[in-house]
Amino acid sequence: MSNLVTALNGASDANGIATITEVPLQGMITLRGDLSKAAIKTAATTAAGVDMPGQSQANMNGASGITWMSTDELLILCPYGDVAANLATMTKALAKTHALAVDVSDARASFTVSGPNARDVMAKLVPVDLAKGSFEPGMFRRTRMAQVAAAFWMTDADTFQIVCFRSVADYVFEVLKIAAQPGSEVDFL
Amino acid sequence: MLILTCPCCGVTAEETEFHAGGEAHLKRFGPGSDNADFENYLFMRENPKGVHFERWRHNNGCGKWFYAARCTMTLEVFGTYLAQTYEPPADLCAKISAKRPGWSWGRFS
Numbered sequence: 001m002s003n004l005v006t007a008l009n010g011a012s013d014a015n016g017i018a019t020i021t022e023v024p025l026q027g028m029i030t031l032r033g034d035l036s037k038a039a040i041k042t043a044a045t046t047a048a049g050v051d052m053p054g055q056s057q058a059n060m061n062g063a064s065g066i067t068w069m070s071t072d073e074l075l076i077l078c079p080y081g082d083v084a085a086n087l088a089t090m091t092k093a094l095a096k097t098h099a100l101a102v103d104v105s106d107a108r109a110s111f112t113v114s115g116p117n118a119r120d121v122m123a124k125l126v127p128v129d130l131a132k133g134s135f136e137p138g139m140f141r142r143t144r145m146a147q148v149a150a151a152f153w154m155t156d157a158d159t160f161q162i163v164c165f166r167s168v169a170d171y172v173f174e175v176l177k178i179a180a181q182p183g184s185e186v187d188f189l
Numbered sequence: 190m191l192i193l194t195c196p197c198c199g200v201t202a203e204e205t206e207f208h209a210g211g212e213a214h215l216k217r218f219g220p221g222s223d224n225a226d227f228e229n230y231l232f233m234r235e236n237p238k239g240v241h242f243e244r245w246r247h248n249n250g251c252g253k254w255f256y257a258a259r260c261t262m263t264l265e266v267f268g269t270y271l272a273q274t275y276e277p278p279a280d281l282c283a284k285i286s287a288k289r290p291g292w293s294w295g296r297f298s
């Protein structure tokens with residue numbers, strides 16, 4: 001059995017104005033198909049144990065949840081060890097539906113940015129209005145983070161969780177560290 | 190800088206989240222077409238000063254293609270609409286007519 005590690009082996013940095021931590025192994029399943037179909041909704045909600053999110057929303061419950069990636073794509077989060085079982089259940093439930101469910105846990109990296117200045121740090125890197133009231137917990141956004149694609153949501157008022165491709169995990173971690181350099185508060189948002 | 194609204198996922202973002210995909214509403218002429226039609230399809234493009242229709246892709250977001258109507262001179266974006274159509278929606282054309290009376294672009298006006 002190989003030794004399972006995350007992209008940066010749990011790297012974290014607390015020297016800056018926000019704490020950046022790599023999220024431990026997180027199960028992720030991409031589900032594509034017609035999101036209006038009952039079979040797809042049921043498969044997603046059964047695997048994640050939360051309700052279907054609306055457009056550009058994320059429904060989270062601890063390490064489980066569903067995020068709305070696009071009009072025909074969901075990212076389902078679940079505990080890492082449950083992925084195989086969930087995938088088998090979903091594949092069986094979706095056998096007669098035009099849909100695709102794939103385990104992408106090891107193809108992604110995930111980070112949290114937390115602290116009172118988390119909004120500042122994120123706002124330096126993404127072309128998104130992160131002012132209070134414009135972006136709040138429950139919302140979900142796919143965008144670019146500096147030069148790479150990323151998606152994020154807020155787990156609480158001071159914490160962002162980011163999902164990016166594993167191949168750019170080091171870039172994302174470094175660019176977050178730069179955006180969180182000590183003394184770089186913007187205090188605008 | 191353009192501010193575009195993706196008609197698929199509803200996100201409004203500036204242009205670095207999107208990718209331009211060239212002129213909109215091209216009609217393809219493939220095998221069996223005559224040379225003039227093929228040349229027109231492959232090489233000839235509108236190059237307007239003013240109202241222009243383009244394809245865009247929300248490549249750092251939902252990944253979907255859509256159409257956008259904008260002004261090449263002022264960079265004003267008149268509107269965006271879904272790609273599953275052969276022509277701009279009538280309400281968008283009316284909106285453009287109100288702002289740029291007498292506009293024409295390719296076979297639309």
